[in-house]
Amino acid sequence: MFSWARGAIIACFLTVVSLPTFAQADEWQFEATFYLYTAETTSGLRGNDVILGFGDALENIDVAFMGTFSATNDQWTFLADYMLVDLSFSGPSPNTAFSAEDLSVRTQVLTGLGLYNLYDDQRTRIDLGAGLRWFDTDTKLTLRAGGSPEQTQRENDNWIDPIVAARVRYDLNTRWSGTALVDFGSFIEDRQTWQLLVTANYAFRENWVARFGYRYLRVENDEDDQNYLFEQSGPIFGIAYRF
Numbered sequence: 001m002f003s004w005a006r007g008a009i010i011a012c013f014l015t016v017v018s019l020p021t022f023a024q025a026d027e028w029q030f031e032a033t034f035y036l037y038t039a040e041t042t043s044g045l046r047g048n049d050v051i052l053g054f055g056d057a058l059e060n061i062d063v064a065f066m067g068t069f070s071a072t073n074d075q076w077t078f079l080a081d082y083m084l085v086d087l088s089f090s091g092p093s094p095n096t097a098f099s100a101e102d103l104s105v106r107t108q109v110l111t112g113l114g115l116y117n118l119y120d121d122q123r124t125r126i127d128l129g130a131g132l133r134w135f136d137t138d139t140k141l142t143l144r145a146g147g148s149p150e151q152t153q154r155e156n157d158n159w160i161d162p163i164v165a166a167r168v169r170y171d172l173n174t175r176w177s178g179t180a181l182v183d184f185g186s187f188i189e190d191r192q193t194w195q196l197l198v199t200a201n202y203a204f205r206e207n208w209v210a211r212f213g214y215r216y217l218r219v220e221n222d223e224d225d226q227n228y229l230f231e232q233s234g235p236i237f238g239i240a241y242r243f
Contacts, residue, residue: 033068035238037083037215043105044229045141045153052089052103068238077115077127077167084108101143107230108136108158109217111195113165113183127167133185133193134160135219137230155228159221161185161193177201179213190222199236211238 041052064086070079088104115129136158143151163185171177179201184194199213215236221228 028071028073029242031068031070031072031209031240031242033070033211033238033240035066035068035211035236037066037232037234037236039215039232039234039236041085041105042229042231043103043139043141045139045155045227052087074120075117077113077117077129079113079115081111082109101141103142104138104140106138108134109219110134111163111183113163115165115167123171125169127169128165129167130162130164131183132160133163133183133219134158135193135230137228139228139230155226157221157228159191161191162187163193175203177203191220193217193219197236199238201240207242209240209242211240212236 043052065084066082068079068081070077072078084107086106089102111131111133113129113131115127117125117127119126138154138156140152140154143153163183165181165183167179167181169177169179177200179197179199181197182195186192195218196216197213198215199211202210204210213236214234216233217231219228219230
């Protein structure tokens with residue numbers, strides 16, 4: 001299982017460092033996107049899950065940053081997506097054995113992908129590739145005493161998962177287009193991650209694009225019986241600048 005992971009990591013590295021070699025004569029287009037992710041968030045440790053709707057998360061958020069940078073030419077796309085969320089929440093516990101629960105979550109997710117174009121008819125473009133997802137979390141869950149004594153659980157760790165990915169883009173006309181991206185990683189025992197991102201894109205100015213759609217992200221880590229879960233799903237809105 002670990003040999004698969006090492007092989008995927010080496011392949012991703014070779015893909016990224018070889019981009020300029022494969023496309024020295026091609027023109028690159030760059031794009032920077034900042035977005036708002038109105039997600040429902042589930043964070044869990046050892047089977048104790050806390051679910052926050054977007055309204056709850058917005059009220060209790062301390063820091064948030066979300067953005068993507070990509071470079072594309074005729075054959076290759078290299079992209080990096082970064083998300084930082086720092087929030088804290090207190091409320092009643094759904095577990096009747098406890099009176100309340102306190103949750104603090106500081107999570108960083110960095111996804112890097114190298115994608116190769118397999119098909120392009122000037123309207124539909126299909127890319128396949130691979131990459132890595134770095135996940136860093138400091139999650140603390142305190143279950144306040146009720147029928148059971150108080151419990152505190154904490155996960156402070158980071159790890160890297162190799163992933164494979166596919167992306168499809170369809171241009172409806174010169175202004176409207178649609179994009180779908182899916183990635184998946186389960187190459188390391190007791191860990192799994194996957195993502196789905198679907199957006200509609202509207203080019204409202206020469207270099208500016210508005211995006212809106214849906215994103216789902218899931219990360220699981222069962223190493224050492226920690227049963228860690230991080231899940232987000234919901235609408236996404238963004239503004240991109242191309243140059």
